[in-house]
Amino acid sequence: xxxxxxxxxxxxxxxxxxxxxxxxxxxxxxxxxxxxxxxxxxxxxxxxxxxxxxxxxxxxxxxxxxxxxxxxxxxxxxxxxxxxxxxxxxxxxxxxxxxxxxxxxxxxxxxxxxxxxxxxxxxxxxxxxxxxxxxxxxxxxxxxxxxxxxxxxxxxxxxxxxxxxxxxxxxxxxxxxxxxxxxxxxxxxxxxxxxxxxxxxxxxxxxxxxxxxxxxxxxxxxxxxxxxxxxxxxxxxxxxxxxxxxxxxxxxxxxxxxxxxxxxxxxxxxxxxxxxxxxxxxxxxxxxxxxxxxxxxxxxxxxxxxxxxxxxxxxxxxxxxxxxxxxxxxxxxxxxxxxxxxxxxxxxxxxxxxxxxxxxxxxxxxxxxxxxxxxxxxxxxxxxxxxxxxxxxxxxxxxxxxxxxxxxxxxxxxxxxxxxxxxxxxxxxxxxxxxxxxxxxxxxxxxxxxxxxxxxxxxxxxxxxxxxxxxxxxxxxxxxxxxxxxxxxxxxxxxxxxxxxxxxxxxxxxxxxxxxxxxxxxxxxxxxxxxxxxxxxxxxxxxxxx
Numbered sequence: 345x346x347x348x349x350x351x352x353x354x355x356x357x358x359x360x361x362x363x364x365x366x367x368x369x370x371x372x373x374x375x376x377x378x379x380x381x382x383x384x385x386x387x388x389x390x391x392x393x394x395x396x397x398x399x400x401x402x403x404x405x406x407x408x409x410x411x412x413x414x415x416x417x418x419x420x421x422x423x424x425x426x427x428x429x430x431x432x433x434x435x436x437x438x439x440x441x442x443x444x445x446x447x448x449x450x451x452x453x454x455x456x457x458x459x460x461x462x463x464x465x466x467x468x469x470x471x472x473x474x475x476x477x478x479x480x481x482x483x484x485x486x487x488x489x490x491x492x493x494x495x496x497x498x499x500x501x502x503x504x505x506x507x508x509x510x511x512x513x514x515x516x517x518x519x520x521x522x523x524x525x526x527x528x529x530x531x532x533x534x535x536x537x538x539x540x541x542x543x544x545x546x547x548x549x550x551x552x553x554x555x556x557x558x559x560x561x562x563x564x565x566x567x568x569x570x571x572x573x574x575x576x577x578x579x580x581x582x583x584x585x586x587x588x589x590x591x592x593x594x595x596x597x598x599x600x601x602x603x604x605x606x607x608x609x610x611x612x613x614x615x616x617x618x619x620x621x622x623x624x625x626x627x628x629x630x631x632x633x634x635x636x637x638x639x640x641x642x643x644x645x646x647x648x649x650x651x652x653x654x655x656x657x658x659x660x661x662x663x664x665x666x667x668x669x670x671x672x673x674x675x676x677x678x679x680x681x682x683x684x685x686x687x688x689x690x691x692x693x694x695x696x697x698x699x700x701x702x703x704x705x706x707x708x709x710x711x712x713x714x715x716x717x718x719x720x721x722x723x724x725x726x727x728x729x730x731x732x733x734x735x736x737x738x739x740x741x742x743x744x745x746x747x748x749x750x751x752x753x754x755x756x757x758x759x760x761x762x763x764x765x766x767x768x769x770x771x772x773x774x775x776x777x778x779x780x781x782x783x784x785x786x787x788x789x790x791x792x793x794x795x796x797x798x799x800x801x802x803x804x805x806x807x808x809x810x811x812x813x814x815x816x817x818x819x820x821x822x823x824x825x826x827x828x829x830x831x832x833x834x835x836x837x838x839x840x841x842x843x844x845x846x847x848x849x850x851x852x853x854x855x856x857x858x859x860x861x862x863x864x865x866x867x868x869x870x871x872x873x874x875x876x877x878x879x880x881x882x883x884x885x886x887x888x889x890x
Contacts, residue, residue, distance in 0.1 A: 383437065384402075384437070384438055387435070387437050387438050388400065388402060388413075388438060391413075391415065391416070391417050391435075394415070394416035394417065394418065394419060394488075395415045395416050398415070399415075400413050400414055400415025400416070400417070401413075401414045401415065402414075402438070403492070403856075403857075403860040403890055405854060405856050405857060407854075408494050408852065408854055408857070409476075409494045409495065409496050409497075410492065410493070410494045410850075410853075410854070410856075410857050411438070411439050411492060411493070411494075411495075412490065412491070412492030412493075412848075412857065412860045412861070412864070413435060413438065413439075413490060413491050413492065414490050414860065414863065414864045414867065415489070415490065416487060416488045416489060417431070417434050417435045417488050417490075417491055418431045418434035418435070418488055420434070420488070421485070421486040421487065422460075422462070422480060422482045422486045422487075422488060423486050425450040425453065425462060427486075428450065428462035428464065428480045429444050429445060429448050429450070429464060430444070430445075431480055431488060431491070432444035432448070432464075432478065432480070432491070435491060439478070439491075439493075439495060440495075440497050441478075441495055441497075446467070447466060447467055447468075447495075448464040448465060448466060448467060448478065449464070449465050449467055449472075450462060450463070450464060450465070451463040451464065451465040451477065452732075454670070454732075454733050454734075454846075454847050455670070455847075456663060456664070456665075456843065456844050456847055457663060457664050457840075457844075458483070458484075458840075458844050458865070458868045458869055459481050459482070459483070459489070459844055459847045459848070459865070459868055460481070460482045460483075460484070460486075460847075461479050461480070461481045461482075461847035461848060462479065462480040462481075462482075463477055463479050463734070463850075464477060464478045464479070464480065464493070465477055466478070466493075466495055466496065468499045468501060468503070468532055469503045471503055471530050471531065471532055471542070472529075472530075472531050472532070473496060473499065473531070473532045473534060474531045474532060474533050474534070474535070474543075474545065474562075475494070475533075475534070475535050475737060475850070475851055475852040476493070476494055476495060476496050476534065476850075477493050477494065477850040477851060478491065478492070478493030478495055478850075479491065479492055479493055479847075479848055479849070479850065481847060481848055481864070481868070483868070489864070489867070489868055490848060490864045490868075492848065492850075492857075492860065492861075493850055494850055494852060496534055496540075499532070499534075499540055500540070501532055501540050501541065501542055502542060502566070503530075503532075503542055504542075505530060505542060505544070505565035505566070506565065506566050507544070507563070507564070507565050507566060507567070507568045509528050509544060511568060512528060512544035512546060512563040512565065512568065513525045513528050513544070513546055515563045515568050515569070515570060516528075516544070516546035516548055516561035516563050516570065517546075517548060517550075519552065519570075520548060520550050520551065520552045520557065521550070521551050521552060522550045522551045523548050523549060523550025523551065523552070523557070524548070524549060524550055525546050525547065525548055526547040526548070526549055526698070527545075527546070527547045528544055528545070528546045528547075529544070529545055530542065530543070530544060530545070530565065531543055531544075531545045531562070533545075533562050533571055533572065535852060536572065536740075536803075536804075536805070538571060538572065541564055541565075541566075541571060542564075542565040542566065543562040543563055543564060543565055543571055544562070544563045544565050545560050545561075545562055546560070546561045546562075546563060547559070547560055547561075547576070548560075548561050549698050556577070556626065557575075557577070558575070558576045558577045558696065558697065558698045559573050559574060559575050559576055559577075560573065560574045560576060561573050562574075574737060574738065574739060575738045575739065575807075575811060576697050576698065576738065577694060577696060577697070577698075577738075582597070582598050582599065582600040582609065582638060583595055583596070583597065583598065583638065584596055584597070584598035584609060584611070584635070584638045584639065584640055585638060585639055585640070586639055586640035586641060586642070586643070586645075586646040587641075587643055587646065588643055588646045588647040588650060588716070589643045589644060589646075589647045589712070589713055589715070589716035590647075590716070591643075594646055594647075594649075594650045596613060596646070596649045596650055596653060597612075597613030597614060597615050597616065597618075597653070598610060598611060598612060598613070598638065598640075599612040599613075599614050601634075607636075608634050608635065608636060609634060609635045609636070609637065609638055609640075610632050610633070610634050611632070611633040611634070611635075611640060611642075611645055611649055612632070613649065613653060616652075616653055616656045616657075616667075616675065617667065617672065617673070617674045617675060618649060618652050618653060618656065618674075618675045618677070619632065619674060619675065619676050619677070620632075620633050620645050620648055620649050620652075620677050620678075620679060621633060621676065621677065621678045621679070622642075622645070622678070622679060622680050623678045623679065623680045623681040623682065623703070625682050626681065626682055626683055628678045628681065628696070628699060628701060628703055629676055629678050629699070629701055630678050630680075630681075633645050633679075642679075643713075644679045644680060644704075644706060644713040644715050644716070645679050645680075645715070647713070647715040647716050648677055648679050648704060648715035648721070651715060651717075651718045651721040651722075652675060652677060652702070652721055652725070654718060654722075654757070655718070655721055655722045655725045655757055656675065656725075658722070658757045659725075659729065662836070662839070662840070663840070663843055665729070668725055668728035668729050668732060669728070669729075669732040670732065673700070675702070675725075676699075676700065676701035676702070677701060677702040677703070677704065678701060678702070678703045678704065679704050679706075679713070679715055680705075680706055681703045681704060681705050681706075682705070682706075688708055689705060689706045689707055689708030689709075690705025690706065690707070690708065691705060691707055691708050691709055691710050691711050692705050692714070693705060693714040693715075693720055693721075693723075693724050694724065694727075695724045695725075695727040695728045695731075697728075697731055700728075702721075702724050702725070702728070704721075704724075707771065707773070709773070710772070710773055710774065710776070711768070711771045711772065711773060712771045712772075712773060713771070714771055716770055716771050717758075717768055717769075717770040717771045718754075718757065718758045718759075718770075719754040719755055719757070719758040719767050719768065719770075720754065720767070720768055720771065721754075722753060722754040722757035722758065723750040723751060723753070723754035723767070724750070726749060726750040726753040726754060727746065727750050729753075729843075729846075730746055730749060730750070730846060733846045733847060734846050734847070734849045734850065734851055734853070735851045736749075736849070736851060736852075736853065737851050737852050738811060738814060739802075739805035739811040739812045739814065740802035740803075740805050740811070740812035740813075740814075741802050741812075741817065741853070741854045741855050742851065742852050742853050742854070743805070743811055743812060743814030744802075744812075744813060744814050744815075744816070744817035744818040744820070744821065744855075745818070745821060745849075745853060745855070745858055746814065746818075747814050747815055747818035748818040748819075748820070748821035748822050748825075749821075749842055749846065751767055751780060751782065751818060751822050752782075752821070752822060752825045752838070752839070752842050753839060753842065753843065754767060755767055755782065756835045756836070756838065756839040757839070763783070764777075764778075764781055764782070764783045764784070765781065765782030765783050765822070765825075765826045765829070766778035766779075766780070766781055766782075767779050767780040767781075767782070768780065780818075780819065780822065782819070782822040782823055782825065782826040783823075783826050783830070785798075785819030785820075785822060785823050786798065788819075789816070790816055790817075790818070790819025790820075790822070791816065791817060791819055791820055792819060792820065792823045792886060793820060793823070793885070793886045793887040794820060794855065794886065794887030794888060795887060796820075796887070798816060798819075799813070799816075799817060799820075800812060800813025800816045800817055801813075802817065820855065820886045820887070820888065821855065821858065821886070821888075823885075823886050824882040824883050824885070824886045824888065825838055825842065825882070827881070827882040827885055827886070828841075828878055828879060828882045831878045831881065831882070832874075832878060833875060833878055833879075837871070837875070840869060841862060841865055841866060841869065841871075841879070842862065842865075844865040844868065844869065845858065845861040845862045845864070845865040846861075847865075848860075848861035848864055848865060849861045855888045856888060856889065856890065858888070859883045859888050859889075859890060860890070862879060862883075863876065863879060863880070866879055
């Protein structure tokens with residue numbers, strides 16, 4: 345059961361009111377749930393001294409052990425990772441955490457124009473608990489603004505691995521035809537109704553049934569059996585010129601390379617660090633696209649360069665983000681990709697975390713070359729942004745969020761006046777109007793609300809059900825974003841809102857956790873009461889409640 349505990353309460357809280365709340369914590373038999381909740385609300389009430397006399401709201405999602413406090417929770421100025429962990433001591437009774445100093449390590453630190461977030465990995469006897477994180481958020485001055493996560497209380501797992509690393513790797517590779525293990529490390533897996541178990545997490549890359557795969561395979565460290573798999577692939581100085589896929593002459597950055605016997609030009613924007621390669625079948629990155637003059641005669645490559653530059657510029661100028669990882673990394677893209685050496689075309693595009701690059705096909709049955717769509721390129725770029733901020737797991741609701749955020753940012757970055765909020769409309773064959781319709785998701789077999797038509801129940805994610813409906817259920821959050829715009833919010837504000845909410849989400853966030861993160865981001869951005877009400881109404885309309 346999901347419940348939002350709105351803590352706009354007097355200090356004196358009646359037992360009758362508490363008795364209506366859902367159980368939050370495991371408790372000794374001698375302690376009543378009412379007593380536990382009374383202590384929680386008392387601790388929350390104490391936080392009003394950090395919030396101008398207002399008690400912060402507590403959002404909970406018991407099904408996923410998620411709790412989120414939207415407001416300041418300590419007087420500690422968080423300036424570094426040690427401060428972030430120390431700050432948890434202020435609310436450890438509320439979140440039922442025993443010893444923050446020994447139960448967490450810093451996974452990563454992210455910054456936006458409004459938020460600095462410290463992503464803390466839960467540990468059990470120094471072993472990472474996969475997908476269990478707590479996020480401390482602050483403003484630029486180091487004042488805390490929220491804290492939330494899916495910390496798992498009372499773990500009881502044998503941490504002795506009786507299956508060694510090499511045997512676990514063999515088990516992980518057994519179902520793949522041609523693959524290798526990139527990394528193998530111990531972790532504790534607790535998600536998707538699986539009893540907590542010590543596992544070897546084996547990152548596998550290669551092929552299966554003739555298709556490329558990149559997955560984390562979890563192998564039971566006691567029995568050697570495969571527990572589950574999680575996909576890591578997300579499908580979706582000089583100046584040069586050339587015609588794009590629309591026949592329009594474009595200008596773009598290139599790199600001049602000279603030697604004693606010749607001068608050539610590479611399709612490499614040295615300012616933005618964007619490199620465009622031509623795929624050789626399904627081998628990536630392929631070969632760098634070059635020309636003997638400053639003119640390039642590859643329309644798909646030209647469109648790819650121009651649209652990646654526009655996407656880079658959006659994130660740089662609007663969000664202050666330097667490349668997809670905010671670290672100025674090279675942006676590598678392959679065009680003319682095919683699924684096999686003998687393939688005729690490829691009806692897809694994707695970001696591959698394994699190789700840190702973007703891949704675009706030329707289309708075949710359903711699409712024209714995919715680099716011709718700015719929203720598609722911005723979609724894939726956003727997948728990379730998501731990976732480096734909160735790494736939303738690519739299955740069930742977190743995977744649908746991954747897809748939805750990429751759709752939303754892609755649509756807004758495209759910057760047209762499309763009132764239907766279509767995605768992919770510039771590359772469609774066969775008379776189709778687009779790939780997705782955010783104003784009317786059902787047009788392309790997506791649900792517009794939780795439990796509605798086409799909704800995929802997020803259980804037992806496999807490739808046969810699109811890993812729990814990641815490309816289907818994304819329509820729900822897409823539609824919520826559209827409703828925010830339809831009810832008066834500016835597209836730029838919506839983009840800022842969703843981008844900043846990424847800094848407040850864990851890797852396994854659900855739709856309700858997304859709602860909490862978006863509302864907290866709105867508060868961080870000092871949005872008006874009317875804007876916040878529009879956001880709440882949009883989520884409620886699509887069945888995502890607190």
